[in-house]
Amino acid sequence: MLETFDLRVPGRLDGVTTGLAPGSVTAIVGPNGAGKSTLLSALAGLLPGDVRLKGRRLDQTPPRERARRIGYLPQSAEVAWNVSVRTLVGLGRLPHGASADDDAAAVDKALADVDLSRLSERAIGHLSGGERARALLARVLAGNPEWILADEPLASLDIAQVRNLLARFRDLAGAGRGVVLVLHDLAQAMNYADRVLVLHKGHLEADGAPDEALDPGVISRIWGVDARWLGEGHGRALAW
Amino acid sequence: MTRPMLLLVLAILLLVAVPLSLLAGQVWIDPFGSPVRNAVPILAELRAPRVALALIIGGGLGAAGAAMQGYLRNPLADPGLFGIAPLAALGAVLSFFTGLAVQPWALPGFAFAGAALAMVLLALISGGGGLGRGVTLFTLTGMMIASLAGALTSLVISLSPNPFALSEIVTWLMGALENRSWHEVVLSAPPTLIGLALLWRAGPSLDALTLGEAAARSLGVVPGRLQALMVLGVGLIVGSGVAAAGIIGFVGLIVPHMLRPLTDQRPSALIMPSALAGALLVLIADSLCRLFPLAGGELRLGIALSLVGAPFFLLLLLRLRRELV
Numbered sequence: 001m002l003e004t005f006d007l008r009v010p011g012r013l014d015g016v017t018t019g020l021a022p023g024s025v026t027a028i029v030g031p032n033g034a035g036k037s038t039l040l041s042a043l044a045g046l047l048p049g050d051v052r053l054k055g056r057r058l059d060q061t062p063p064r065e066r067a068r069r070i071g072y073l074p075q076s077a078e079v080a081w082n083v084s085v086r087t088l089v090g091l092g093r094l095p096h097g098a099s100a101d102d103d104a105a106a107v108d109k110a111l112a113d114v115d116l117s118r119l120s121e122r123a124i125g126h127l128s129g130g131e132r133a134r135a136l137l138a139r140v141l142a143g144n145p146e147w148i149l150a151d152e153p154l155a156s157l158d159i160a161q162v163r164n165l166l167a168r169f170r171d172l173a174g175a176g177r178g179v180v181l182v183l184h185d186l187a188q189a190m191n192y193a194d195r196v197l198v199l200h201k202g203h204l205e206a207d208g209a210p211d212e213a214l215d216p217g218v219i220s221r222i223w224g225v226d227a228r229w230l231g232e233g234h235g236r237a238l239a240w
Numbered sequence: 241m242t243r244p245m246l247l248l249v250l251a252i253l254l255l256v257a258v259p260l261s262l263l264a265g266q267v268w269i270d271p272f273g274s275p276v277r278n279a280v281p282i283l284a285e286l287r288a289p290r291v292a293l294a295l296i297i298g299g300g301l302g303a304a305g306a307a308m309q310g311y312l313r314n315p316l317a318d319p320g321l322f323g324i325a326p327l328a329a330l331g332a333v334l335s336f337f338t339g340l341a342v343q344p345w346a347l348p349g350f351a352f353a354g355a356a357l358a359m360v361l362l363a364l365i366s367g368g369g370g371l372g373r374g375v376t377l378f379t380l381t382g383m384m385i386a387s388l389a390g391a392l393t394s395l396v397i398s399l400s401p402n403p404f405a406l407s408e409i410v411t412w413l414m415g416a417l418e419n420r421s422w423h424e425v426v427l428s429a430p431p432t433l434i435g436l437a438l439l440w441r442a443g444p445s446l447d448a449l450t451l452g453e454a455a456a457r458s459l460g461v462v463p464g465r466l467q468a469l470m471v472l473g474v475g476l477i478v479g480s481g482v483a484a485a486g487i488i489g490f491v492g493l494i495v496p497h498m499l500r501p502l503t504d505q506r507p508s509a510l511i512m513p514s515a516l517a518g519a520l521l522v523l524i525a526d527s528l529c530r531l532f533p534l535a536g537g538e539l540r541l542g543i544a545l546s547l548v549g550a551p552f553f554l555l556l557l558l559r560l561r562r563e564l565v
Contacts, residue, residue, distance in 0.1 A: 041454065044458050045458075046454060046457050046458060063457075063460040063461070063462055064460035066460065067458060067459050067460035068460075070458070071458070072454070072455065072458035073455075074451075074452060074454040074455050074458075076452055076454070078451065078452040078455075079450060079451060080313035080314075080449070080450045080451075080452075081313075081450050081500075081505040081506070081507070082505055083450065083504060083505045083506060084504065084505075087504050087505070087506060088450075088451075091447055091448060091450065091451060091459070092459075094444055094447065094448050094459050094460065095459055095460040136451075139451070143459075
């Protein structure tokens with residue numbers, strides 16, 4: 001379990017208590033400025049506060065051990081140097097201190113997972129936006145973390161890539177990892193998440209299965225938009 | 241080029257350059273020719289310490305530059321940006337101003353005190369290094385220290401008590417390895433080596449910083465620890481360099497810049513090659529200064545490096561601009 005207890009960050013989060021289970025995809029949604037990214041960085045152990053992984057406080061866990069267990073993909077796609085895709089993905093191995101062979105195997109697997117093996121020697125500056133987003137995700141996967149926390153990982157992708165990556169996140173959850181995604185698109189959260197946290201002005205306003213957390217009543221109350229869900233199963237769309 | 245290959249090439253170049261530099265000068269020493277008068281004292285007392293100092297200072301500045309560019313995630317960063325060199329120089333200038341510089345310990349002592357003060361100021365003002373307020377605040381603090389130290393140095397020069405002190409200060413500020421002895425080598429080698437070891441330790445964290453501060457922290461980097469490694473590492477290197485030779489610019493800026501395309505671009509992969517190439521650059525530049533003296537004496541190493549370095553850097557920037565266009 002990854003849990004927060006009365007998490008407060010002045011001006012951003014106002015007492016968030018929740019517990020996330022591994023083996024599932026959790027989506028964090030909310031209007032702009034709701035505190036989604038703040039909650040995600042807190043869950044990654046990057047902010048002060050009572051966040052616990054398997055009962056142990058993250059601020060009392062050695063940083064490298066925390067880094068091996070929790071992979072965090074920030075929203076910014078910043079890469080300071082024009083490294084190759086393979087070198088970039090290899091940065092995900094930094095907390096491990098494993099042998100070069102183990103590192104190379106993990107990098108190869110992560111590259112294959114996001115379908116970038118054939119571009120592994122290409123410089124990051126020569127990738128398209130979508131390829132770059134996948135390379136950055138592969139960096140997180142290469143670390144083999146128990147938890148994968150990603151801040152709007154689908155923002156710059158076309159629909160085929162969005163579908164592939166969401167399927168990939170579902171596979172990771174199916175393999176027992178905890179997956180937490182900050183999402184902007186409510187339909188993605190509805191169709192692909194097992195659980196949805198709705199944040200508004202730093203408060204946790206709804207927390208549950210997508211059907212109840214993203215009920216039209218909740219959407220109307222939080223976003224001020226009268227909307228309804230069309231379609232069924234994993235193919236729902238939001239109309240307003 | 242792979243990293244071992246690059247290190248090997250640089251090491252071979254150094255192995256060729258060091259003996260050449262020892263033999264070259266106004267008195268050429270031909271090991272296979274007829275014996276030269278006073279060859280042993282020239283080699284042992286004049287050239288060997290000078291060569292050793294060039295290697296130490298050049299190596300330190302090259303590595304410090306590579307680490308600084310990695311830390312600030314900016315190819316235009318240079319070890320001078322922390323404000324450590326200007327404050328160390330201010331310390332040295334004060335030793336001339338007060339007349340204490342005649343004591344052998346005073347100049348390096350004052351320079352180290354200046355470097356230490358800069359490090360303490362940096363830690364106090366920008367300390368903590370929390371998310372978001374880390375590197376930017378740190379750089380601004382360094383720039384303010386540099387600018388204040390520069391102004392104070394000018395003030396000290398303008399208040400200089402006599403023309404002798406004035407000329408000493410101005411000449412010294414230009415940076416040189418002329419007339420240095422084993423005393424300066426013994427003084428600057430240990431801090432530089434410790435500084436190199438600290439920067440080497442910072443390497444993996446600098447690599448993680450490639451992805452930005454938040455991602456680096458999520459990879460286990462502790463910003464305060466990295467900042468401490470950087471301040472101490474760069475401080476020891478730059479402080480001992482200024483104490484032994486005055487201000488020598490451009491090495492820390494140019495060397496990593498030239499080598500980066502030959503590496504996989506990770507900051508950690510650049511630190512040791514930059515140390516070797518920095519040593520090589522300062523050694524060659526100093527040997528040329530010695531070989532081609534001007535009418536009034538040797539060209540100061542600091543001036544020579546700036547004269548060659550600045551146009552070279554402009555050319556690099558022009559090329560960069562063409563690539564961008």
